[in-house]
Amino acid sequence: MRSKVTTLSEAIAAHVLDGACVALEGFTHLIPFAAGHEIIRQGRRDLHLVRMTPDLIYDQMIGMGCASRLTFSWGGNPGVGSLHRLRDAVEHQWPAPLAIDEHTHAGVAAAYSAGAAGLPFATLRGYLGTDLPSVNPRIRSVDCPFTGERLAAVPALNPDVTILHAQRADRRGNVAMHGIVGAQREAAFAARALIVTVEEIVEELPPAMNGIVLPHWIVSAVAQCRGGAYPSYVHDHYARDNSFYQRWDAIARERDGFLAWMNRHVLASRDHATFLASLREVA
Amino acid sequence: MRSKVTTLSEAIAAHVLDGACVALEGFTHLIPFAAGHEIIRQGRRDLHLVRMTPDLIYDQMIGMGCASRLTFSWGGNPGVGSLHRLRDAVEHQWPAPLAIDEHTHAGVAAAYSAGAAGLPFATLRGYLGTDLPSVNPRIRSVDCPFTGERLAAVPALNPDVTILHAQRADRRGNVAMHGIVGAQREAAFAARALIVTVEEIVEELPPAMNGIVLPHWIVSAVAQCRGGAYPSYVHDHYARDNSFYQRWDAIARERDGFLAWMNRHVLASRDHATFLASLREVA
Amino acid sequence: MSDWTRDEMMTVAAARQLRDGCICFVGIGLPSAACNLARLTHAPDVVLIYESGTLGTRPDVLPLSIGDGELADTAACVIPLPEVFGYLLQAGRVDVGFLGAAQVDRHGNLNSTVIGPYDAPRTRLPGAGGATEIAAHARQTFVMLKATPRSLVAQLDFRTSGGFLEGNGARARTSMRGTGPQSVITDFGVLQPHPASEELQLSALFEGTTVDEARAATGWPLEVAATVETIAPPTKIELETLRALHARTREAHRRPVRLPA
């Protein structure tokens, strides 16, 4: 059986094409920052980015001009405030116009679940009392064929590529994760291709009968990338750098400062290890 | 906080009423035999029984006249053959007529999931190429509001009572299980009342970040009942008694033999410990 | 001058709304502080649920994000997000939803999406997250926000989450399962819905605040309930617990994280 182990740059080059619909998931925990940076380095354009919570990684990708559309449900810097680059794109079309497809968490979770299950749409008792359906034509309704109740419907999300970060994988490509899992499994099963970066690649995953495993046959590529979720975190490996999230507010507030930081730390670094080293220099 | 710990007979008396819709779930593993026997002892009638795989426990409950309706998707003695009491009820209305509401596993799983999520129906790409919709008016269709594709729809399953067996619970009623879980969690969340029998009640559940836990506020009653899944099994406690499943074929084949066995072992036993002791006597 | 701030009083007043043992869906920020203060004082058995899937969590410091590792470490269990919204919230298994917002209108509807027009916003806010469905399905909701005429508004720029909609029973005619916002806790006191019109009225004031102050901070002509309760000041235990929680939190969030190597 062929190994699915590759490098991150090869995985991005092979699977993330200009114009693709790409979901980098991870709910606060396990956000695949290294993969997002590699997409920026490879200069992808016109991506349709999907994520429940865009977080700093999408702030960076949007600010660097990778995206033309964003599907999301909560776009802030958690506990800190705005995502300035996301706001600049929405409010002033800088560096490029960004179409937004805005949902609620429940709606995106249902849409990923439908995508994972191979269904064309999801039903939920959601979007009640909100103006969102008036600004998003993808929020529709369906009538229960038994009770007649009208419910909300959203189209399934099936990203061309989903990218996750996890604790570990084996050489066949089986991936194990634990801790907060958000809608990562659903985003993984919903995807046409699945790239996973991991803290470590092992010969055999530790036994975990009911553990959270992504089976190898849904995984397209696995790349080891220590620290690949930083400044997000990896349970039992490293903590969330809350102080970095707080500092990001100032870094990203102005266009020039943002570009300088991205050039200095992301573009000038050939990979994630170099990126982390560059942060250590200024620490 | 009030303890949810009670005895099995009190839990059945309080929550399982004549005419109720009751789901004893457990997919091969963790089948709540002790609870089913207690329902037989308490003489419940006119139950609407729900279970993906009726198994021996529903063969016994149906043969003892507890049920008037059965919702199911596979009704056999796994690896052995027929459930003779189920067949006798369907084929000859003995001991009472049994209406059947027949589905596929995928349909029941989806219906429990919809019930758990508080939705009135479930959508699946299912029941394709089968005659089941022609004999079950509860299998309908729904059109995708985005693609127009016609999909199958089934009504949510929301049992009045779901009954499960699990490895352990704490005094507040939090329940932990592991091993094969079937659609037990969905059946639990879908229920109006939830009774769980467990091998042991502990002060505090062992830590299990991503473990399978039923939180105390969805649990109505917990009763300790060692061996409560026998002749089914409890992972890490006791194995499935495959030879009993094989012997059941002869025990249940004729009405008289069946009644004699039930009288001798279930009705003459005041509880599950006595039932198990009565089996040891003939072993 | 009192020896507590209005922010502290607001948090204490909000915490007191939570009954022990209730199942509470917690928003980040002010609600998170209030819910944990309740847990650390009068409600040790409150079950706190964060939308990251951490159930029954007992954090020692307040999380900065809704999914800090602290929440998972101290949780009774962690479940996937689709189950949080499906099996718990939508299924009606949450007693209280505790929300913040940028704007609240007189019927308890919330805006956390945009200031200005949606297509050309003056300020783009984070958006709905879990709020829309929390507001719809929790058996009741509490809302916390600092009051100014720009936050307590006559007209929302965008309705992110439904409260009583247009009032007078409009909500009950929808499929929203919960009873809506039963208290809006501000930094002058508490607003509660009139039983018939469902318009928010002043129902309680903090010690040292006045009806005039409340009216000045409200962007619609604020009605006053038949009786306006005066909320007792924070007790020594409430204040010490809250300040210690905040001190631990500041310290933890300032602590440098060793970069992974």
Added chain:
Amino acid sequence: MSDWTRDEMMTVAAARQLRDGCICFVGIGLPSAACNLARLTHAPDVVLIYESGTLGTRPDVLPLSIGDGELADTAACVIPLPEVFGYLLQAGRVDVGFLGAAQVDRHGNLNSTVIGPYDAPRTRLPGAGGATEIAAHARQTFVMLKATPRSLVAQLDFRTSGGFLEGNGARARTSMRGTGPQSVITDFGVLQPHPASEELQLSALFEGTTVDEARAATGWPLEVAATVETIAPPTKIELETLRALHARTREAHRRPVRLPA
């Protein structure tokens, strides 16, 4: 007389259909024996999925039920049943579905529900279980059954699972995602669908069986493919592996279980 039984030959022939590395959804009984024989011989990396949620399982003895503890103990992981049917099968992530049935018709449709009328059955069979959706969504299916004119029938009493429906491309016009039954393995040989009519034809015979025998065991006028392959007898390794597997299984299922105390 050969030194192997037809049952053994059928199981060996079925096992040979499985390619190494494929993702296979396993029915209980004959298919389970064939799939594990494949795993223990030429296909060590086949991924066996039982509908109980046990993925990548490597049982040492054959399970009696679809959810024996042995399957969980030796699985790569165990997932909930709704995910098995949703995320794997319905989503098109299963290569092969391996099914048994009581009746098969000339277009590979299956009956495992009733003999006789549904409302007044002569024999009530277990029903669909996972078969309907396995037949619909696995990329291809293999079917195993012992052939008699009562099992290979002109007309099903009930259609539990769809094969090629009425044939001639009828299946492709539905939302069934898989390509249907590519082989029906019996105890005389193998039937495969004609590419255009999609009627099952005799495509291979076991050594020592004849076309006449096959026709006598089939309830419709059986067509014979242009070339009929002769299936090589079981190898020594296949036979020894299968017999050892059955011996271990018999021994395990006979072993008394200590009643829980």
